[in-house]
Amino acid sequence: MHQLLQQIFSGLAAGAIYASLALALVMIYRATNLVNFAQGEMAMFSTYIAWTLVNAGLPFWGAFLITLAVSFLGGMAIERIVIRPVENAPILAAVVVTIGLLLIFNSLAGWIYSYTLQEFPSPFPDRPLFGALMTTRDIGVIAVTLVVLAVLFCFFRFTTTGLAMRAAAQNPESARLCGIHVGRMLAIGWGLAAAIGAVAGIMVAPALFLDPNMMSGVLLYAFTGALIGGITSPVGAVIGGLIVGVTENLVGTYLIASQLKFTVALILIILVLLFRPNGLFGTAIVRRV
């Protein structure tokens, strides 16, 4: 029983990270109807920026905030410069462009920072809590995810920009007629996604160590979480990410060897989607013919 609870809690901590990245994917999907394959590599690059800042002697949370700001601007720049030209191109062209971005970021990080593993400091001490049920680090990671979610919720619910972004995502034409600058909203969406991804990268780096390929596995779980939750639903992304984290941990501990981890993710996706094709919280798209 004790071990089970322990596995569930550490699964929740891992799931919180998947949830953050899944949230970033959902942000971009809602804004531009595009699955961003470069999301993980963008997060990895942000984490390297944070690592550089910490190594330069900045306090952790100072570096964290600067990284978020830089990532936000970087995300907006990517939308403006790289994604905008293929906005009206066939969907496959846009997919190829994000794959190209993935390669560019991965290669650049390897070139600038080399492919060796780097230690990344954790802001939370690693102390066991409640009779070793969980660690303070797990609690910290989960708390950060919840804070991000709360901030996003407040942003979309209570600010004018948030309302404008929701309008732009839901119906670009009508939003434009209401005087909303849709293009700018899309750029802000990409910026937010990049910043959320940076949070995920910084949270996961102490556990995985930092290297250019750090995020590839995390990205797959984030995809899984986003699909299970429904790729249009931010709440779904968080719950989906947590489900994936817990399932991965439990199945890895009790059922089969961890070498089939991705296969578990695949089976999980197919099972959930067979019964709910739009994910647990996604909305079915109704089309007018």
Place this chain on the structure above:
Amino acid sequence: MSESLPVGAAGKLAPIRASVPNAAKVRWPCNWPWNWPWNWPWRWLAGAALIALAVVLPFALSNYHVFTLTQVMIYAIAVLGLNILTGYNGQISLGHGGFFAAGAYTAAILMHRYGVPYWATLPPAGLICFVLGVLFGLPALRFEGPYLALVTLAMAVAMPQLLKYFDTWTGGQQGIVLVKPLPPPGLGLDRDRWLYFFVLAVLLLAMRLAANLLNGRTGRALVAIRDHPIAAVAMGINTPRYKTLAFGASTLFTGVAGALAAIVVGFVAPESFSLFLSLSFLVGSAVGGIATIGGAIVGGFFIESVPNLANDVSDAAPWAIYGLAMLLFMYLMPRGLVGTLGPWFVHAMRKFRSARGAPK
């Protein structure tokens, strides 16, 4: 755009169509080069010239280049398979590397364990991949757009793990080393050139089969499902059947390509079939021209040679150069090389012919 008009309305709308500038009338996606507006002898002569070039080429090149060209053709077959599914039917798959691996391992196990001659492994590899594709296509009927793309992506990632896990059959991490097939005696060809011609023959056959499949009733049904699924159902197209068929046919081609890769390289291991391979197929398909048959060859060239070229340009960050090449290609030709230049060429030919006063 004229292609969005229902077929029956075309006659009534002739005056309107006449006022549309010529370039807009060029139908896309077109099945270039099969629909060239040429008289048939010219079309056949052009095809024959291309094939003659492909036959002469290996004797003018070094062994290394012949091997590279063989790889290009193998990738072209795989990309052609993906084109059937993604280009013509609109189902995006990021998991064709998985089916490529299934084909490669089928061939490798048959050759290694049961001593089946290499040429006889292609039909079973294709058949197994067809069955796998249909089995995968059935649940895929319920998934749309990004969901299908990501489910297939998960499959591509899971494939190497599964191959390692069932190591009694697959040889686990070490993979299977195969004996490279000998050329038939009396032809005077060495091993690399014989494999080149073998793969070339399969490629030509695959292109002919794909053209037959796509340029008729089935192809029209697939395109209709892609462009407007609801209208396709309303017109009486059996959508689930055609979508599953597209999945099966597509994985059949890719599986055969995988088997060829196993034969030509002489080695299979789980790490050769990473996610990157699946992404490469998609890139090749988009760069060559989605929903074109000839584009598959361009795609094969792109994914085989551009990484090598990028390595020459920059040792430090070759993949960044490859990524940049992808971005540039998509900015300049969002419909791929053949998808962009093909209609332009058709248009130019029509103009040339009408200037000469020849009947259309």
